[in-house]
Structures are given as structure tokens and as C-alpha cells.
Amino acid sequence: MIAFLAASAITVKLSAAVFSFCIICFCIYRAWHAGGRAAVLQVLFLPFCVIAIWVCRSYILSGVPVYPLAVARLPFEWSVPVERLQEEARWISGWARVPGVHWSQVPADGAWIGLWYERVRDNPLVLQPFCGALGLVFSSGVLALTRRSSKPGHSRVWACLAPPIASMAFWFLTAPDPRFTLGAVWCLFAAVAAVFYVEARAHQWGKGLLFVLPLVFLVSNAAFLQPLLDGRGSGSEGAVASIGVQQSLLRARVTDSGLVVSIAEKDGRCWDAPLPCAPHFDAGLALRQEGSLGAGFVSKGGTP
Numbered sequence: 001m002i003a004f005l006a007a008s009a010i011t012v013k014l015s016a017a018v019f020s021f022c023i024i025c026f027c028i029y030r031a032w033h034a035g036g037r038a039a040v041l042q043v044l045f046l047p048f049c050v051i052a053i054w055v056c057r058s059y060i061l062s063g064v065p066v067y068p069l070a071v072a073r074l075p076f077e078w079s080v081p082v083e084r085l086q087e088e089a090r091w092i093s094g095w096a097r098v099p100g101v102h103w104s105q106v107p108a109d110g111a112w113i114g115l116w117y118e119r120v121r122d123n124p125l126v127l128q129p130f131c132g133a134l135g136l137v138f139s140s141g142v143l144a145l146t147r148r149s150s151k152p153g154h155s156r157v158w159a160c161l162a163p164p165i166a167s168m169a170f171w172f173l174t175a176p177d178p179r180f181t182l183g184a185v186w187c188l189f190a191a192v193a194a195v196f197y198v199e200a201r202a203h204q205w206g207k208g209l210l211f212v213l214p215l216v217f218l219v220s221n222a223a224f225l226q227p228l229l230d231g232r233g234s235g236s237e238g239a240v241a242s243i244g245v246q247q248s249l250l251r252a253r254v255t256d257s258g259l260v261v262s263i264a265e266k267d268g269r270c271w272d273a274p275l276p277c278a279p280h281f282d283a284g285l286a287l288r289q290e291g292s293l294g295a296g297f298v299s300k301g302g303t304p
Contacts, residue, residue: 003027007047011054014066015180019167019187026159061296068092078288078296096175100267116176123178129189136192137161140199157198164188248273256300257286 006020006027024047031039055065063079065072068088073079080088094103097112099119106112144158167184249266250273261278264270268279275293276285282299289295 003043004046004050007050011050013180015171015175015184016167018170019163019184022163022166026163078298081299084282084299093175096177096180099177120176120178129185133185133189133192136189136196140192140196144199157195160191160194161188164191247271248277250277253281255281255285256283259286261285 003024006023009016010020024044027043028040031043035042058065058067059074059076061067063074063076064070064085067080068085070082070085073082073085090103094101094106098106098115107115164184164187168181168188171181171184248264248269248271250262250270251265252260253263254260259276261276261281262270262273263281264273264277264279270277270279276297278285284300286298286300287293287295288298
């Protein structure tokens with residue numbers, strides 16, 4: 001079931017791929033030592049079915065197994081052109097690093113890290129739990145180095161840090177926007193808390209430090225708890241205000257095939273704009289079947 005849920009997470013958000021891969025590897029390791037090849041096949045059956053259905057759906061929608069990667073692209077009529085896939089990937093990565101500018105203007109030599117940090121440091125939903133996790137890692141390391149003895153297999157608990165750390169490394173190197181973490185920072189905090197708990201219980205005087213866990217948890221969740229303390233945690237407004245449906249600045253343009261497309265010119269978001277709507281104009285865009293949006297589109301590479 002854990003492997004199945006891990007595979008399902010990939011179908012929800014591609015940024016969960018590394019985290020889910022690590023979890024599935026752990027499941028394979030446990031299954032192999034518990035029942036050999038037969039147990040491994042049982043563990044992989046449901047994840048394989050989930051990923052296979054997801055890949056088939058992606059081929060039907062875009063002609064590639066993992067959008068917007070051009071790997072294993074098939075030349076269907078509706079397949080997204082390779083250059084458009086590459087452009088989309090650059091936009092995702094560039095916008096996640098420095099939003100609001102063209103991807104070509106994002107520094108490629110690492111200078112974007114400073115600009116990215118200026119934006120992320122004001123986001124308590126990322127910074128607070130990450131700092132809490134770092135503090136617990138340091139404390140757990142001190143407890144591990146100073147404990148007198150260790151039970152067989154005791155150090156294996158540190159392996160639970162691998163999935164969230166690998167996931168956050170993948171997130172930072174590809175598209176480091178806070179909304180793309182998919183909870184990896186919170187998984188890291190939970191994993192570190194588990195390591196700290198095990199190390200504290202195994203230490204000769206570490207049991208007295210278990211009160212640190214709820215304290216660090218409260219501090220790391222201050223961004224969520226503050227609205228409750230201010231009296232805004234109940235009622236119709238809730239702790240998080242609703243942004244509602246916003247209006248886009250649209251401009252109607254006509255493709256070479258005569259299709260009228262609404263282009264969102266302000267920030268690339270269409271919101272409730274009439275369909276079809278896109279952040280960028282493609283003059284070669286056309287309907288696969290005349291008068292039917294449901295049949296999908298083709299891109300014939302028209303003039304810009």
C-alpha cells in the first residue's frame with residue numbers, strides 16, 4: 001500500500017518523483033528480505049499499474065510520457081512539438097527561480113540563488129520547518145555521537161532522512177518554488193523528529209529532552225498557529241483568506257487556421273477566461289476536429 005501511495009503521488013505532482021522513488025526502493029528492499037522475488041513483484045504490481053495508466057493518459061494528452069520532457073515522445077498528430085516542450089520546461093524552471101521575468105533573463109551561473117533566497121526567506125511555511133529540522137538534525141547527531149551503546153539496527157532510522165533530503169535536492173535543482181515542494185520540507189521535519197525521538201530514548205540522559213519535540217513543532221508551525229491566536233481560526237474567513245476568482249487582462253488573437261485564442265498578457269494566468277486561452281500565442285494552433293474543443297488541438301508551426 002505504501003508503494004501504491006508513493007506511485008500515486010507522482011501522478012498528482014511530478015516533483016514527488018524522487019521522494020516516491022526512494023519510498024518504493026525501501027519497499028522493494030523490505031519485500032526482498034521478507035519474501036524474495038515473489039514479494040517484490042507483489043509490491044510493484046499496483047505501482048506499475050498506476051504509472052502505466054498515468055503514462056498512457058499523458059501520451060493521449062500531449063504525446064509524451066512525462067510532460068514537459070521530450071523523452072520518448074511519439075509522433076502523434078496531437079503531439080506537442082519538441083521545441084515547445086523545451087520552451088515550457090525552461091519557463092517552469094525559470095519562473096520557479098525568479099518569477100515575473102522571461103526565463104532567458106534568469107541568471108544561469110548560480111546568481112539566481114540570491115534572488116531566490118530573498119523571496120523564500122519571507123515564506124514562513126518553508127523557512128520555519130526547515131530551520132526546525134536543521135536544529136533537530138544537529139541535536140540528533142550530538143545524541144548519536146555521545147550515546148554509550150546502540151541496539152542492532154539502531155542506526156537504520158537515519159535512513160528515513162534519505163527520501164525527503166533527495167526530494168528537496170531535486171526540487172532545488174529543478175524548480176525551487178515553495179509551492180512545488182509538495183510537502184517535502186514537512187516530510188523532512190517529520191523524519192528528523194522520528195530520528196531525534198529514537199536517539200533521545202536510546203541516550204542515557206536524552207529521555208529528558210523529549211519535551212523539545214513539541215516545542216520545536218509549535219515554533220515550526222507558528223505560521224499556522226498565529227491566525228488561531230489572533231481569533232481568525234474559525235468562521236467563514238478561516239485561517240487562510242480566499243483569493244477568489246480574478247480577472248485576466250486578455251487579448252484575442254487569431255491563428256493561421258482561424259481559431260480565436262484568448263492570450264493572458266498580464267501574468268500568463270487565464271483564470272476564468274473563455275476557452276481556448278493560453279499564456280503565449282501559437283499561430284500554428286488548430287483544432288483537430290472543426291468546431292470541437294474536446295477533440296484537442298494540433299500545432300502546425302505557423303508564423304508568430
